[in-house]
Amino acid sequence: MSPADTVAAVFREEYGRAVSVLLRTTRDLDLAEDAVQEAFAVATERWPREGFPEQPGAWIITTARRHAVDRFRREAARGGKEAQAALLHAAETAADGNVPGHDFGDDRLKLVFACCHPALAMPARVALALRVLGGLSTPQIAAAFLVSETTMGQRISRAKAKIRDAGIPYRVPSAEELPERLAGVLAVVYLIYNEGYSAGLGSPRARTDLCAEAVRLARVLVQLLPGEPEVRGLLALMLLSESRQAARTGGAGVLVPLAEQDRGLWDADLISEGLAIVHHCLQRGRLGPYQIQAAIQAVHSTAPSASATDWPRILRLYGMLSRISPGPVVELNRAVALAEVEGAASGLAVVDGLALGGYHVFHAVRADLLRRLGRVGEAATEYAEAARHAPGPGERAFLEARLRELQAG
Structure with a gap:
């Protein structure tokens, strides 16, 4: 990994944490962001030349605090800033005396x-x-x-x-x-x-740190709000999605769609935890959008193969979701399930009524349904459009491969 990539990795992992710590003392979101960004600018210049610190997150926070102190001192004449600068300076001194002990x-x-x-x-x-x-x-x-x-x-x-x-x-x-x-x-x-989930598709800057942070925050929320089923539903949804991370990419980081994934690579422990939470939520009977989405993922996770997927049940769940949380993306996913149950023509009728042009998944779904209906020319156009709007190289490579297969007959 190059020095620039190393700094970028630290940025992805530590930026939000550093802003949070600075905001605790500055009470100024813009200042906290600016100070952290300045600290990373210094790191980009100094770390490759002087060596990387043992605890880069602590180094960033200490440097950002110094920038914030300097900013407050420059603005002290406006009133009320000098005391804040002194407070920040005291925090900086305490941190310097015990860098390993930063408690986020x-x-x-x-x-x-x-x-x-x-x-x-x-x-x-x-x-x-x-x-x-x-x-x-x-x-x-x-x-x-x-x-x-x-x-x-x-x-x-x-x-x-x-x-x-x-x-x-x-x-x-x-x-x-x-x-x-x-x-x-x-x-x-x-x-x-x-x-984080999307960025991992073939990207050299896969943001698995964001996935881990989101799961951590959901676990904290469950502890904070144990009686809120939607909090548990969100945790289950992410755990079941996370269980498939190892199977989502093939050679050169190309996306592997759910139906083609090696289910032996799925994380059984995450699936077990997610399914237990879904079962608990269903027993409570207070279903919300995240719980329903988790239940949909649970159906996929318990199917022994793609062909054995209980699509009628998934279609019913998407029907529930569209009633309590309507939206075009929900309808797009419902159309996929509908196509599996009633045929591609039924799914396409729903897709064609959605205003989602420019959204790569919309074009990819439409392309697949057109292909299944034998409308090859239109399908090729949609695959090309989906690839053009794909957010990452893994998805783009997958869509371009589908286009080549279609053109090759």
């Missing part, structure tokens, strides 16, 4: 809750948390929301300003405040997982 605790969970304050619109909550917790770029977040980069940039800027101007606290809220923030928090955790 649940700082990142506090950051998620701060970003998911009800004063912010739901899309802004999720987008901001992805930005400051996962260190995701604006284009990456825009792609996750299927909106333009400009729109997403404005959304994030407004959310930061609202947190600053309204003095939104950086803490895990009280029990009475939790319900109104939970939906946003769960959406953030799941999107963090999805970003």
Whole structure:
């Protein structure tokens, strides 16, 4: 791994954690982000020349604190900043005296809750948390929301300003405040997982750290809210998805679709844990979107082969999901199940009614259904469009291979 790749790996793993720790003292999200980014800029210059520290995360936080202290001192004339600079300096000194003992605790969970304050619109909550917790770029977040980069940039800027101007606290809220923030928090955790899951497809910068962090946060949430079935449902959903990581890519990192995966590579322990949670949720009878999605994954996980998959049951579950959490992506997935139960023509009729142009999965599903119906020319066009919009090299290589197979007859 090159020095640049090593720094990039540390950035992916430590960025959100460092911002969380800086925010604890600065109470200024923009300042915390700026200080951490400056620290990584210094690391990019110094580490290849001077050697990499034993604890790069601690080095980043200490350096970022120094930048924050300097910023506060420069702005001390504006009033109220000198005391904050002294506080930061004391924290920096304590950290320098015991670098191995940085205690991150649940700082990142506090950051998620701060970003998911009800004063912010739901899309802004999720987008901001992805930005400051996962260190995701604006284009990456825009792609996750299927909106333009400009729109997403404005959304994030407004959310930061609202947190600053309204003095939104950086803490895990009280029990009475939790319900109104939970939906946003769960959406953030799941999107963090999805970003890491997608980035692993053939990418040299696979973000398995994001997957691990999302699962960790879900486990903490289960401890914090043991009576919330949707929290358990989200954990089960991610565990069952995570169980297939080793089987998702083939040679050269090319995507292996679920139906073609070697099920012997699936992680039996993760499946067992996920299935136990799904069973517990079904017994409670308070089903929500994450629990239903986990139940769908459970059906896939218990099928001994792709051909033995209980598609009628999956179709029923997607019907439930579309009623309580309607949306075009849900309908797209329901169409896939419908095609397995009633035939490709039925699935295509649903797909053709969805406004998801530019979303690679939409084009890939449409291509497969057209292929099954013998409409080869149209299928080839859709495979090419899907490959053009694919977010990573693994998916792109898979789609291009499908296109070549189709063209070869």
